Amino acid sequence: MTISEQRAERRQDYDGASAFPEAEQHILVGPAQAGLTAAIVVLPFIGLGIAIFLAWGQGVTLTDLLLAAILYVVTGLGVTVGFHRLLTHASFTARPWLRVALAVAGSMGFQGNVIDWVAVHRRHHAFTDRPGDPHSPYRYGTGLRGQLRGLAHAHLGWLFTDDQTPVERYAPDLLADPAMRRVARAFPALCALSLALPFLAGWAITGTLYGGLTAFLWAGLIRVALLQHVTWSVNSLCHVIGSRPFKTRRHDRSTNLWPLALLSFGESWHNGHHSEPSCARHGLDRGQIDPSAAVIGLFERFGWASDVRWPDQARLERRRAGPRQQARAPARD
Numbered sequence: 001m002t003i004s005e006q007r008a009e010r011r012q013d014y015d016g017a018s019a020f021p022e023a024e025q026h027i028l029v030g031p032a033q034a035g036l037t038a039a040i041v042v043l044p045f046i047g048l049g050i051a052i053f054l055a056w057g058q059g060v061t062l063t064d065l066l067l068a069a070i071l072y073v074v075t076g077l078g079v080t081v082g083f084h085r086l087l088t089h090a091s092f093t094a095r096p097w098l099r100v101a102l103a104v105a106g107s108m109g110f111q112g113n114v115i116d117w118v119a120v121h122r123r124h125h126a127f128t129d130r131p132g133d134p135h136s137p138y139r140y141g142t143g144l145r146g147q148l149r150g151l152a153h154a155h156l157g158w159l160f161t162d163d164q165t166p167v168e169r170y171a172p173d174l175l176a177d178p179a180m181r182r183v184a185r186a187f188p189a190l191c192a193l194s195l196a197l198p199f200l201a202g203w204a205i206t207g208t209l210y211g212g213l214t215a216f217l218w219a220g221l222i223r224v225a226l227l228q229h230v231t232w233s234v235n236s237l238c239h240v241i242g243s244r245p246f247k248t249r250r251h252d253r254s255t256n257l258w259p260l261a262l263l264s265f266g267e268s269w270h271n272g273h274h275s276e277p278s279c280a281r282h283g284l285d286r287g288q289i290d291p292s293a294a295v296i297g298l299f300e301r302f303g304w305a306s307d308v309r310w311p312d313q314a315r316l317e318r319r320r321a322g323p324r325q326q327a328r329a330p331a332r333d
């Protein structure tokens with residue numbers, strides 16, 4: 001039996017409660033990449049400290065907050081509507097210029113280049129909450145200690161393990177698209193632009209370098225950190241706490257977590273999403289606010305998006321979970 005066959009067999013043996021076979025294999029990324037990832041994660045908090053120090057007693061300027069809000073919305077929708085719903089799951093077809101614009105906006109969110117992001121996320125759907133999932137909070141089992149360790153891994157720790165997702169296997173469509181390859185190559189430049197824009201805007205609006213600096217801190221670093229942690233919370237919290245109104249595949253414990261709905265642009269209706277992955281709307285029930293779906297609806301009205309996969313009510317009712325499946329929501333069962 002080859003190693004991969006052995007692994008596949010062990011995956012099938014997975015009982016839904018014990019640690020993954022690979023749980024204790026911690027092959028760390030190289031020092032250069034670890035340093036870079038750590039810098040990307042830590043720098044915003046140094047920025048936050050400086051920003052609070054500068055703002056102490058005089059408040060933050062409206063300019064800083066407005067710039068932060070605009071960039072949060074643009075880069076956030078780039079990730080949710082672009083990277084996730086369009087490029088990973090093909091929930092709709094976009095005009096070529098819109099496809100590129102969304103990929104560029106998402107790249108400015110500091111979450112990796114578009115092709116890697118899509119490959120990792122497709123792998124997450126292929127192996128949700130079982131061995132092979134790149135960021136499952138159940139990696140270390142469902143005991144209390146394992147669960148806490150798993151949450152830390154799913155939120156942030158997975159970024160530091162050398163667990164390459166082969167893009168040839170998971171994102172061949174994007175690799176074959178010259179425009180997407182170009183956007184992926186431009187990722188470092190787009191990150192630089194994502195920080196330079198607020199600095200230049202703050203400088204231009206206030207006419208002072210100090211104004212540029214505070215805009216850089218709030219609308220650059222702090223905005224990036226907030227979006228990162230909201231996205232990572234979908235990976236960690238939205239597989240552990242919340243409700244499970246819809247059926248998902250075996251072992252998949254994705255949840256709907258309403259407090260994050262607005263900040264995550266509808267992505268925290270994660271149980272709805274895992275139940276119907278290619279659906280353009282993740283908030284499948286009434287009152288589940290889903291700004292990303294609203295934006296896709298606008299694109300459709302303008303004629304920029306077509307073949308939008310909106311929810312099918314009859315199908316949804318069939319996907320509704322019975323009390324037994326809903327009860328699988330708690331961390332330990």
Ligand SMILES: [Zn+2]
Binds near residue numbers: 124234235239270274
């Ligand atoms: Zn998930």
Ligand SMILES: [Zn+2]
Binds near residue numbers: 088089121125273277
């Ligand atoms: Zn997804």
